[in-house]
Amino acid sequence: MQTIGFIGLGLMGKPMAEHLLRVGYSLVLHNRNRTSVDELIALAHNSDFKPIPRAAGSPRQVAQASDVVITMLPNPAAVASVIDGDDGVLSGARAGAIVIDMSTSHPRLARELYAQGAARGVSVLDAPVSGGQVGAQQATLSIMVGGDADAFVRALPVLQVLGKNIVHVGGAGAGQIVKAANQIIVGLTIEAVAEALAFVQKAGVDGAKAREVMLGGFATSRILELHGQRMLQHNFVPGGRAETHLKDLTIALETAQVSGANLPITAQVAEMFQTLVERGFGGDDHSALWRIVADDWA
Amino acid sequence: MQTIGFIGLGLMGKPMAEHLLRVGYSLVLHNRNRTSVDELIALAHNSDFKPIPRAAGSPRQVAQASDVVITMLPNPAAVASVIDGDDGVLSGARAGAIVIDMSTSHPRLARELYAQGAARGVSVLDAPVSGGQVGAQQATLSIMVGGDADAFVRALPVLQVLGKNIVHVGGAGAGQIVKAANQIIVGLTIEAVAEALAFVQKAGVDGAKAREVMLGGFATSRILELHGQRMLQHNFVPGGRAETHLKDLTIALETAQVSGANLPITAQVAEMFQTLVERGFGGDDHSALWRIVADDWA
Numbered sequence: 001m002q003t004i005g006f007i008g009l010g011l012m013g014k015p016m017a018e019h020l021l022r023v024g025y026s027l028v029l030h031n032r033n034r035t036s037v038d039e040l041i042a043l044a045h046n047s048d049f050k051p052i053p054r055a056a057g058s059p060r061q062v063a064q065a066s067d068v069v070i071t072m073l074p075n076p077a078a079v080a081s082v083i084d085g086d087d088g089v090l091s092g093a094r095a096g097a098i099v100i101d102m103s104t105s106h107p108r109l110a111r112e113l114y115a116q117g118a119a120r121g122v123s124v125l126d127a128p129v130s131g132g133q134v135g136a137q138q139a140t141l142s143i144m145v146g147g148d149a150d151a152f153v154r155a156l157p158v159l160q161v162l163g164k165n166i167v168h169v170g171g172a173g174a175g176q177i178v179k180a181a182n183q184i185i186v187g188l189t190i191e192a193v194a195e196a197l198a199f200v201q202k203a204g205v206d207g208a209k210a211r212e213v214m215l216g217g218f219a220t221s222r223i224l225e226l227h228g229q230r231m232l233q234h235n236f237v238p239g240g241r242a243e244t245h246l247k248d249l250t251i252a253l254e255t256a257q258v259s260g261a262n263l264p265i266t267a268q269v270a271e272m273f274q275t276l277v278e279r280g281f282g283g284d285d286h287s288a289l290w291r292i293v294a295d296d297w298a
Numbered sequence: 299m300q301t302i303g304f305i306g307l308g309l310m311g312k313p314m315a316e317h318l319l320r321v322g323y324s325l326v327l328h329n330r331n332r333t334s335v336d337e338l339i340a341l342a343h344n345s346d347f348k349p350i351p352r353a354a355g356s357p358r359q360v361a362q363a364s365d366v367v368i369t370m371l372p373n374p375a376a377v378a379s380v381i382d383g384d385d386g387v388l389s390g391a392r393a394g395a396i397v398i399d400m401s402t403s404h405p406r407l408a409r410e411l412y413a414q415g416a417a418r419g420v421s422v423l424d425a426p427v428s429g430g431q432v433g434a435q436q437a438t439l440s441i442m443v444g445g446d447a448d449a450f451v452r453a454l455p456v457l458q459v460l461g462k463n464i465v466h467v468g469g470a471g472a473g474q475i476v477k478a479a480n481q482i483i484v485g486l487t488i489e490a491v492a493e494a495l496a497f498v499q500k501a502g503v504d505g506a507k508a509r510e511v512m513l514g515g516f517a518t519s520r521i522l523e524l525h526g527q528r529m530l531q532h533n534f535v536p537g538g539r540a541e542t543h544l545k546d547l548t549i550a551l552e553t554a555q556v557s558g559a560n561l562p563i564t565a566q567v568a569e570m571f572q573t574l575v576e577r578g579f580g581g582d583d584h585s586a587l588w589r590i591v592a593d594d595w596a
Binding site: 046107129130131135139142143144156164165166167168169170174177178180181182184185186187188189191192193195196197199200202203204205206209210211212214215216217218219220221222223224226252255256259260261262263264265266268269293294295 | 405427428429430433435437440441442443462463464465466467468472474476478479480482483484485486489490491493494495496497500501502503504505508510511512513514515516517518519520521522524538550553554557558559560561562563564566567591592593
């Protein structure tokens with residue numbers, strides 16, 4: 001079986017690596033904070049999973065030992081450094097290896113890394129996900145993949161361990177473009193649900209009953225279900241952070257400016273997230289857009 | 299079995315009346331245009347449904363013959379005239395009768411009709427729906443009901459013939475408030491999907507693949523499924539008309555102004571629908587918000 005390197009064992013990456021461990025892949029792990037690496041190694045020992053994962057001291061060392069390297073990192077700066085830095089994945093990757101960046105990153109950076117990889121005989125895929133921590137834990141992530149078709153086909157068995165709805169959406173960067181589109185829809189739908197629930201409550205109607213009946217009609221969405229419930233319960237423990245969503249929408253707006261796409265409402269919802277961050281609520285769940293709509297800062 | 303009056307046999311009302319006919323209710327029908335009445339009577343004869351529906355010459359005559367009167371009308375002006383006009387439902391309704399207005403109307407009007415009914419011993423419910431023509435045909439409508447709890451309980455067996463997710467959301471007008479909230483979510487989610495799909499296409503990525511993968515993640519919604527497909531196919535045959543959605547959002551904005559709710563994005567999406575109407579596309583499906591976002595007037 002292939003050896004898979006996994007770099008970035010946070011809230012998303014750790015359960016993803018665990019799925020790969022359970023199905024028997026040989027894993028080489030690296031994380032900025034060593035704790036997650038040790039926990040996965042201990043889990044393998046305690047659960048008698050074989051083979052036991054190995055720890056590597058740098059992204060370069062991960063790549064030197066792996067056929068496939070997966071990265072799951074918090075932002076484009078981390079992606080650039082881990083994949084293309086001096087001690088990065090590409091500095092150690094074997095010719096013929098595949099690098100799958102599953103972070104939410106910038107389409108332009110994805111294209112640059114693809115080109116850097118190609119120059120070394122390494123296939124780089126951008127493969128961001130939607131579905132959050134629950135999707136990572138249950139292996140039900142949607143995965144939007146950009147890059148070469150043959151690399152996608154080779155990567156597919158690995159991706160199928162991590163997600164359910166896996167689509168090759170186009171060439172390098174296309175995965176990140178679709179992820180940005182995904183975040184446009186999620187952000188604007190959160191705003192839609194916030195305005196609707198604030199509206200019914202101001203009019204003296206029970207928000208929970210409104211949500212319940214709207215879930216059966218055209219207004220239904222995963223956002224109304226999950227984030228609508230969060231708003232009604234005033235539960236803004238993340239989940240997906242407001243500051244992260246601001247980063248994602250900023251990527252969308254920068255990309256739109258280059259291509260000439262018109263995103264009037266996305267621009268405004270990004271400003272709302274900016275206000276949330278400025279007022280100190282950037283660490284809240286993105287459903288905290290509610291605070292702005294309902295003028296509710298408790 | 300109760301006799302049910304049904305007034306307003308358009309794209310929504312006619313299939314709804316047909317469901318009541320099939321389960322054996324005695325129907326008294328009225329419509330501005332007589333054709334639909336004749337078609338339902340002919341259907342009963344041809345299919346051997348009993349009893350055969352009767353035609354009535356006015357809303358008043360419908361009410362005189364009915365235990366329950368359902369109205370399904372295109373706008374608040376029609377609702378006011380049919381229910382509260384000189385020859386209207388309330389002028390003929392028996393004490394103890396129930397009037398169920400299933401039109402999308404104004405919360406203020408719903409409260410007025412409730413009071414007019416109460417003065418005559420008639421229970422008036424506002425019970426607008428979501429789910430569109432398909433929901434009406436398949437009897438899967440969501441029904442959001444405002445009015446007295448005892449009238450709701452008495453009306454429920456009739457409503458259960460027409461829909462699936464039926465919730466008593468509050469007192470008189472509450473049904474219309476939740477319907478307005480529903481239309482806020484639907485309108486803003488259409489805008490979200492339009493911006494996202496226009497964004498991916500401008501960036502050179504296939505919109506159909508983007509929609510497919512996003513349907514599996516947090517961005518999924520009935521709107522992405524149905525209206526996203528319409529945008530990709532440039533199919534703006536209604537469905538729900540842009541001019542109707544403008545009317546619905548105008549009701550929401552008027553109601554919000556009275557209650558002090560803050561609807562910044564709803565206000566802007568309403569302006570976009572206004573632009574569509576002004577440019578001659580008011581008869582298009584509401585998914586034609588796409589035209590504004592993509593600057594696509596073909």
